[in-house]
Amino acid sequence: MLIDSHCHLHDPAFGDVRDTLRTALAFDVYGVVAVGCDPATNIQTIVATTAAPRGVWGCLGLHPDWTHLTDEDLDIVEEQLRAHHPRIVGLGEVGLPWYSLTDAPDAAGLMARGHERLERLLALAARYDLAVALHAPHGAAVGAFEALKRHGIERAVFHWHKAPAEVTRAIVDAGFLVSVTPEVVYRDRDRELVEQVPIESLLVESDGPWKYAGEFAALGTSGPWLVARVAEEVAKIKRLPIEETMVQLSENTCRLFELIWA
Numbered sequence: 001m002l003i004d005s006h007c008h009l010h011d012p013a014f015g016d017v018r019d020t021l022r023t024a025l026a027f028d029v030y031g032v033v034a035v036g037c038d039p040a041t042n043i044q045t046i047v048a049t050t051a052a053p054r055g056v057w058g059c060l061g062l063h064p065d066w067t068h069l070t071d072e073d074l075d076i077v078e079e080q081l082r083a084h085h086p087r088i089v090g091l092g093e094v095g096l097p098w099y100s101l102t103d104a105p106d107a108a109g110l111m112a113r114g115h116e117r118l119e120r121l122l123a124l125a126a127r128y129d130l131a132v133a134l135h136a137p138h139g140a141a142v143g144a145f146e147a148l149k150r151h152g153i154e155r156a157v158f159h160w161h162k163a164p165a166e167v168t169r170a171i172v173d174a175g176f177l178v179s180v181t182p183e184v185v186y187r188d189r190d191r192e193l194v195e196q197v198p199i200e201s202l203l204v205e206s207d208g209p210w211k212y213a214g215e216f217a218a219l220g221t222s223g224p225w226l227v228a229r230v231a232e233e234v235a236k237i238k239r240l241p242i243e244e245t246m247v248q249l250s251e252n253t254c255r256l257f258e259l260i261w262a
């Protein structure tokens with residue numbers, strides 16, 4: 001039995017949460033950590049957790065690469081965190097911008113704004129003892145790592161992690177986790193990451209409804225069920241039995257988000 005550690009259940013691709021969970025269960029995936037990206041999707045995430053309280057755990061966030069989000073949106077997300085923190089397991093998805101910097105007229109300004117926002121959000125995660133689901137790919141990873149340490153945050157995952165090996169080593173040595181998506185099935189970079197990182201520091205995620213290439217190209221949108229395939233590939237790369245791999249990955253997810261499961 002597995003948990004998808006990062007999925008956008010708020011997306012219209014997932015019409016009915018309970019239908020989504022039923023499909024996932026057929027693939028041995030019994031639960032989903034659902035992340036939000038802005039005030040509206042945070043509300044939808046809370047709604048998903050109430051629709052299926054035993055199968056969905058919520059995180060509220062402000063996506064760092066959604067550059068249209070305003071300072072008012074940040075204020076609202078902070079209010080949402082104050083109001084809902086007893087009902088959620090994490091802050092996310094939050095982090096630092098990266099992909100949006102490419103075509104930005106003022107990339108340095110965008111990054112500075114991203115740092116300010118992350119500082120404010122991490123302060124709330126520390127206050128309410130929430131795990132943190134980070135979007136901090138490539139050159140954003142070091143900045144996010146340093147921000148976590150500044151706030152004394154001990155529970156965090158670098159979702160769909162991509163960074164130089166020495167940065168990954170520092171992240172894992174500090175006790176943080178990194179997660180891999182279905183890309184691990186067909187992309188060398190992700191396979192090398194799995195080889196490098198101890199299984200105790202790994203999570204699996206769909207980042208659904210993201211569309212993947214390789215053997216998944218014909219499937220269209222992804223969903224929580226795909227983490228079963230991710231776990232199978234992790235087991236192969238680690239040369240571990242699949243059952244043992246699934247148990248360890250589930251334990252890692254429960255440890256990070258302090259999930260109770262029987």
Ligand SMILES: [Zn+2]
Nearest residue numbers: 006035093207
């Ligand atoms: Zn995501």
